[in-house]
Amino acid sequence: MDTTVERMRWESAYRSAFPSVYRGLLAVGARPDEAEDALHDAFLKGLERGADRPVTSVDGWIFVVSVRAWRARRIRERVFLPWTVFTDREVPSPADSAPDVLAALWKLPLRQRQIVVARYVVGLSQDETAQLLRIARGTVSATTTQAIAALRRSMEVEQ
């Protein structure tokens, strides 16, 4: 297919996916600037991927690739810019006046956060989540149940 056509289609799909994936990244724990950078990395990777390897769920693919890019950036910064430890946070602090549910979410392990956000913020099905994260469908189901239960306990305690 023509390179320009591919790019037009990918850009259009990326723009459609941007709102839910950006919010998903913030919900997982990325800062706004990190989320923008990670999304743009995913956009470029999608361009390089080409039409010969289509993705079944654009939103899901962008989410997983951008989470990976965000995590890689965090690790890279810890290695090469150790002073960022003092200004960086693994997860946002509840003191940011975030809604309670987000504060509770940020207390969960990254894997649980990622699966909950993939399912309920990005809107992926269990099958899509399992396929994109390369885990079993049952693992998605069990992790989701555990995470929701943990959220409920956390929020009940806070209330």
Added chain:
Amino acid sequence: MNNPSEQWIVSALRRATDRMELPPESRWIRERRSTSHRSSLAMVAAATILVIAVGGAISALRVEPRVVPASGVDPFAAREDAAWARVRSQLPSAFVVLRPTWIPAEFRGSGDCLSPSGSAEAAGSGYARGAAPYYSMDYKSSVLAGGMCAGFQLQGTLSVLKYPAPNCVLVGTLAARGTTVGIQSCVGHGPQAPAGGTVSTGLWWVENGATYEIGSRDVDLADLIRIVRSLEPVK
């Protein structure tokens, strides 16, 4: 997910994320840059900040008053003019950039949906290396369920492309702009799409050696045709 308290948690999570502010659409796509140099750039930037700190503090004492736009200027019209001027300036003069002189009134943007927002690339620059010159302009209205903005997109590229696009079917043609305009219906699939996918309508045609396309899920065919008929070259 049958437990009411679990459903409440999920809906609370969705409400919380729906409230998260999105960056301006102009920042959603940037020029290619190397992320591998980010660490080095950060260190250089830190050193630079230290060097200029004193100078910055001194100049801050002499800041000129902020220029306030004159009242009575339509912010949408100003933003639209600037967006089209930016697109025009980035493309070769041989490429006729078409701009609508009429759009449905609701697509003048809203708090969460910047309108319009455009991008353009000349051949061989940025991530469009090797591709033909290209531009797109998005006009948005308001946020729909799922966080997407209702809108339509106008695109053009200085090459002749094959249509209808994949996942699209030709549903008709019409005469406009001195040529034949094709009408396609496309089905998009994704997590936010309803069962059976979302249906969008697109019009495309070739003019002055370039292919233009306008598409939307939110604008009806009659208005899309009216927009096409209103297009004028950007000087």
